[in-house]
Amino acid sequence: MAFDWLTGNNLPQFWKNYVSLFDNDEGNSEKRYVVFDMETTGQDWKEDVILSIGAIGLSNNSIAVGDFFEVVLLQEKFSTQPTSQKTVIKESAEKVVEAEAMIRFLNFIKDSTLVGHNINLDIEMLNFALKRLDLGRVRNQFMDTNVLYQRWKNLPEDSQSSLDEVCDMLKVKKNEMHTASGNAYITSLIFLKLRNKLGIRD
Amino acid sequence: MKNPVAQSIADFLKHFPPFEILENAELVNIAEQSRIIYLDKNQILFKGGDSVHNDFYIIKNGAIGLSITSDAEETLIDKCDEGDILGLRPYFAKEYYLMSAKSREESIIIAIPIAFFEPYIFSNQNILSFFLESFASQTRNPYDKERKGKLISENMIVSDQVADLQYYQPIKYTKNPITANPDDVLRFIAKTMANSAIGSVIIEQNQLPIGIITDRDLRAKIATGQYPIDIDARTIMKSPVITVPENISVAEAQMVMLKHGVGHLCVTKDGSNKSAITGIISEHDVIAAQSNTPGVLLKQTRRAGNAKELKYVREKLTDLIQNSIDTNIPISHISNIVAEINIELTRRAIELSVEKMGTPPPALFTWVNIGSQGRKEQLLKTDQGNALIFEDVEPEIYDNVKSYFLELAESVNEFLEKVGYEPSPKGLLASNSLWCKSLSGWIKQYNSWINTPAEKGVEVSTAFFDFDFIYGAPDIEDALMENIRNNMGHNKKFFGFLAADTLRNPPALGFFRQFLLEGDGDHKDKFDIKARALEPLIDSARALALSHNLLEVTNTYHRFKQLAELEPKNAELYEECAEAYNTLMRFRTEEGLTNDSDGRYIDINELSKTDKGKLKNFIEPINEIQDIIKNRFSITYIN
Structure with missing residues (x-):
């Protein structure tokens, strides 16, 4: 597979475009973050699949409301039911197959730094989805709001705080709908707050 | 693709003007073009002096304080919260912000690019007028002050912070103070101090302050005999002298005095004692600076024992007006305060005059302010206008009673003149035999005005329909008002006359919406704001208010406000007139304060472009209100 990548054979154009973005890491005038959240069928990245992704862009230390992404995935087999009763997907939304969702997502995130709450699971889910398409791993740098929260509160490294707990602590109004894009929005507020409190600058 | 985040922001915006006018x-x-900013507590959104941003801001959560910085001190001017708009300055000034905006708590701000929003302003008349009115009317939300969603730009309202604000303003002090040399003999210095009525002398050497001699030193060191009177200044003086820089604030001056336990500060160019002396600040300056508050002035008025003390209060009042105008306090607010103090001044003048008469008044009487004083619309020192009504007495003693009151009125008028109120040029004074008479005499007078208005008679009488009973027996007032009310009814002739009187003023704007200026005379090419703008509003308000039997309300602003309630279908116009009156008054007052005049004539060319536009906008309602008058009253009785 490494050979394939080097020659560029068998690799779809969107992947080539995506990878090429990381070739020159210098010269990016404005650093862009993409905060995202996804709904999945469960916590096991080998077995479970992505139901929807919501993402929003941040630049200049502010949320760019128009820089927004949402995709709902068409599920081929419904054998695995959403385990979390919180997850709600609007039936009316347009659904696309996993491959199309990945194309759109990579196209949106480009070479931004990804941000999410407990992002590792989400990254693994993405990697497995890409693997099913015979592609490599996600190349973006990423930051975890849970880790930022630990740092701010001086919590032990293995501690897990749910998005709702963090919202309460930071006085961010919680998202009642628990959609991927709703979570992405509040995660982005949390990210802005934590960055500020920890004094992180671009 | 639907954007639920943008939708939620749109849902938020639609609750606040001017966004409420727009479609989802x-x-x-708009939301899709916006950015969301998070500010921690005490973080700066923009800073006074910074070049303007590309965005304007709406507060989604939290609170932002707007402040100005003077004298290295930050003074909070306003606090904005949810739904308030700020940072609109780029709309009319391209360079920099005047005020600083800083979060007072954690805040979430929506930033909307000005360039993107601009088309909405110009394509939507309602939004455009919201913005223009906000800039013109000095209120943040021209539609409703109580409702959320205020617009904040340059405009600021300071209501309860008058005292605070003055406290942080630069102190007024004596410039170019009297100084002496260290070798001068103390007897000579004391003489200088006595002659100039000052409490301290700075001792200088080569123009640098090296010490100070105050009353306290003379008392403690000379009067006690500790030192002889012919000793030199060097031995007695306190050294070093405490020096401060120019433009120090009242608060800071007081702090320095307390810190060093001194009553005098020497002002130097750079604040050190190694630079040239430019002034002296005394404890009295600090107290005087803080005494410009309405409460203190009222107290001082009540305690005043002579015309000189009352005059002092009147001078302080002018400072207060100047400060209030500078800090954009609403004009109706200023008028109220000034009217209260003016009334208190007159009352005190009456009391002092009664004392001076030596005998108590032989009958009950009441003192009436008329004309602009009666309307409580005197911001600048203008004419006095007053009348005196005494109760009916036996015919035998009538002449004696009247002469007592004439003498009393004479004394009050003189008193007020000394304080600074010129007597009415038309002789509308209580000391005028015509305007000092018994209740039945006054009833007869009013009846003749109402029933047989002659051209000259009405000219005079309109001032008498703006009355304010400020001193004396309420029974007399009630009886007179009752009579006027019954008599006026719907006397067509009388109202026809009032209406004609209202329309006699020259127009303010020409056919091309240009200002009509004075053609000749001393004020050539100036705009007569009194005759062309204010009087038509005052007269209209009077005619309309009287036609509704509204006798007690005499203030033009309040008359229009009341009319708006009484006639809902014209409410909008009346509200406009009320606002217009206040704004025009502000123009006149500013002009008056600048040129130490009555502010009647305004040099249009000296106004900024925005002020010109504002002035024009507020002159517009005059035509409309005059149309109402024309249609409502039959003006058959002209000449």
Whole structure:
């Protein structure tokens, strides 16, 4: 597979475009973050699949409301039911197959730094989805709001705080709908707050 | 692709003007162009002096304080919260912000690019007028002060912070103070101090302050005999002298005095004792600076024992007006305060005059302010206008009673003149035999005005329909008012006359909406704001208010406000007139304060472009209100 990548054979154009973005890491005038959240069928990245992704862009230390992404995935087999009763997907939304969702997502995130709450699971889910398409791993740098929260509160490294707990602590109004894009929005507020409190600058 | 985040922002925006006018799709469109900013507590959104941003801001959560910085001190001017708009300065000034905006708590701000929002302003008349009115009317939300969603730009309202604000303003002090040399003999210095009525002398050497001699030193060191009177200044003086820089604030001056336990500070060019002396600040300056508050002035008025003390209060009042105008306090607010103090001044003048008469008044009487004083619309020192009514007495003693009151009125008028109120040029004074008479005499007078208005008679009488009973027996007032009310009814002739009187003023704007200026005379090419703008409003308000039997309300602003309630279908116009009156008054007052005049004639060319536009906008309602008058009253009785 490494050979394939080097020659560029068998690799779809969107992947080539995506990878090429990381070739020159210098010269990016404005650093862009993409905060995202996804709904999945469960916590096991080998077995479970992505139901929807919501993402929003941040630049200049502010949320760019128009820089927004949402995709709902068409599920081929419904054998695995959403385990979390919180997850709600609007039936009316347009659904696309996993491959199309990945194309759109990579196209949106480009070479931004990804941000999410407990992002590792989400990254693994993405990697497995890409693997099913015979592609490599996600190349973006990423930051975890849970880790930022630990740092701010001086919590032990293995501690897990749910998005709702963090919202309460930071006085961010919680998202009642628990959609991927709703979570992405509040995660982005949390990210802005934590960055500020920890004094992180671009 | 639907954007639920943009939708939620649109949902938020639609609760606040001017966004409420827009369609959901437009709001979503705007939201998609917006950014969301998070500010921690005490973080700066923009800073006074910074070049303007590309965005303006709406507060989604939290609170932002707007402040100005003077004298290295930050003074909070306003606090904005949810739904308030700020940072609109780029709309009319391209360079920099005047005020600083800083979060007072954790805040979430929506930033909307000005360039993107601009088309909405110009394509939507309602939004455009919201913005223009906000800039012109000095209120943040011209539609409703109570409702959320205020617009904040340059305009600021300071209501309860008058005292605070003055406290942080630069102190007024004596410039070029009297100084002496260290070798001068103390007897000579004391003489200088006595002659100039000052409490301290700075001792200088080569123009640098090296010490100070105060009353306290003379008392403690000379009067006690500790030192002889012919000793030199060097031995007695306190050294070093405490020096401060120019433009120090009242608060700071007081702090320095307390810190060093001194009553005098020497002002130097750079604040050190190694630079040239430019002034001296005494404890009295600090107290005087803080005494410009309405409460203190009222107290001082009540305690005043002579005309000189009352005059002092009147001078302080002018400072207060100047400060209030500078800090954009609403004009109706200023008028109220000034009217209260003016009334208190007159009352005190009456009391002092009664004392001076030596005998108590032989009958009950009441003192009436008329004309602009009666309307409580005197911001600058203008004419006095007053009348005196005494109760009916036996015919035998009538002449004696009248002569007592004439003498009393004479004394009050003189008193007020000394304080600074010129007597009415038309002789509308209580000391005028015509305007000092018994209740039945006054009833007869009013009846003849109402029933047989002659051209000259009405000219005079309109001032008498703006009355304010400020001193004396309420029974007399009630009886007179009752009579006027019954008599006036719907006397067509009388109202026809009032209406004609209202329309006699020259127009303010020409056919091309240009200002009509004075053609000749001393004020050539100036705009007569009194005759062309204020009087038509005052007269209209009077005619309309009287036609509703509204006798007690005499203030033009309040008359229009009341009319708006009484005639809902014209409410909008009346509200406009009320605002217009206040704004025009502000123009006149500013002009008056600048040129130490009555502010009647305004040099249009000296106004900024925005002020010109503002002035024009507020002159517009005059034509409309005059149309109402023309249609409502039959003006058959002209000449």
